[in-house]
Amino acid sequence: MANRLPSMTPARAREVTVIVPGRGWMPIDLAELWRSWELLYFLVWRDIKVRYKQTLLGVTWAVLQPVLTMLLFTLVFSRLARIPSEGVPYPLFSFAALVPWQLFANGLTQAANSLVASANLVRKVYFPRLLIPMASVVAGLVDFAVALGVLIVLMLFYGQPPTGRAAWLPVFVLLAFAASLGVGLWLAALNAQFRDVRYVIPFLTQVWLFITPIAYPSRLVPPAWQPLYALNPMVGVVEGCRWALLGTPAPAASLIATSAATTLLLLVGGAYYFRRLERDVADVL
Numbered sequence: 001m002a003n004r005l006p007s008m009t010p011a012r013a014r015e016v017t018v019i020v021p022g023r024g025w026m027p028i029d030l031a032e033l034w035r036s037w038e039l040l041y042f043l044v045w046r047d048i049k050v051r052y053k054q055t056l057l058g059v060t061w062a063v064l065q066p067v068l069t070m071l072l073f074t075l076v077f078s079r080l081a082r083i084p085s086e087g088v089p090y091p092l093f094s095f096a097a098l099v100p101w102q103l104f105a106n107g108l109t110q111a112a113n114s115l116v117a118s119a120n121l122v123r124k125v126y127f128p129r130l131l132i133p134m135a136s137v138v139a140g141l142v143d144f145a146v147a148l149g150v151l152i153v154l155m156l157f158y159g160q161p162p163t164g165r166a167a168w169l170p171v172f173v174l175l176a177f178a179a180s181l182g183v184g185l186w187l188a189a190l191n192a193q194f195r196d197v198r199y200v201i202p203f204l205t206q207v208w209l210f211i212t213p214i215a216y217p218s219r220l221v222p223p224a225w226q227p228l229y230a231l232n233p234m235v236g237v238v239e240g241c242r243w244a245l246l247g248t249p250a251p252a253a254s255l256i257a258t259s260a261a262t263t264l265l266l267l268v269g270g271a272y273y274f275r276r277l278e279r280d281v282a283d284v285l
Helices: 030-035 037-052 058-080 090-117 119-124 131-157 164-193 197-210 223-229 233-246 253-278
Strands: 002-008 013-019
Touching (some): 030 037, 037 131, 090 164, 090 197, 090 233, 164 197, 164 253
Antiparallel strands (some): 002 013
């Protein structure tokens, strides 16, 4: 919280900024975040450079991860388990889900560790701490764009070019981004307080991968479990992306609405919890 107080000097009046820690549940200062957009840009650029600095393959990792996972899923779930793929080639079926999943999973992982990784910066100067995990998720859009380009090439190879439904893709990408940021804010705040949280994150993402309809269609989930299943925010994202890009059956409106509502709760709740920790974050890091 910053209060501006006038201070008179013999030469001229000047403005002094006094930073006072807030108390309790503080509101989210959207205006302050907007004023700091330039800092967000530099944090995103820093994260992108650090991510690929001194790597052998660089941005190619953004392609290798989903491609290798797609090949494994095709072997295990399509060839051996004979999982249906909604009338589209199984490599396309799984890869179209892995692209938004990579945005979500990598974003929450990077955001969860972002505060601890930026401890030196946090201790030195005041700025909206929300920018740090936000920058980590925004930086993941580079990997998403590269993987999406590979997906489009794959679609053309299988003779299924994008149609007008692809105009809905940004909506589902925005939902994936919001879900990643929401979960990332919760984990970033918890990880700053309890450092063993970082050991839980890989297990969490692995479990989350298999409770999301990436290797299988969501219709295989029994109807009685569908309302509970839809609480997973990535269910609506994955099924929506498949529908927009591949023309698979449209997901139920209730499924999309439930996933979107869960995403909103995660994002708002995570932002407020993160803000509550913000006043003490420099001390606990």
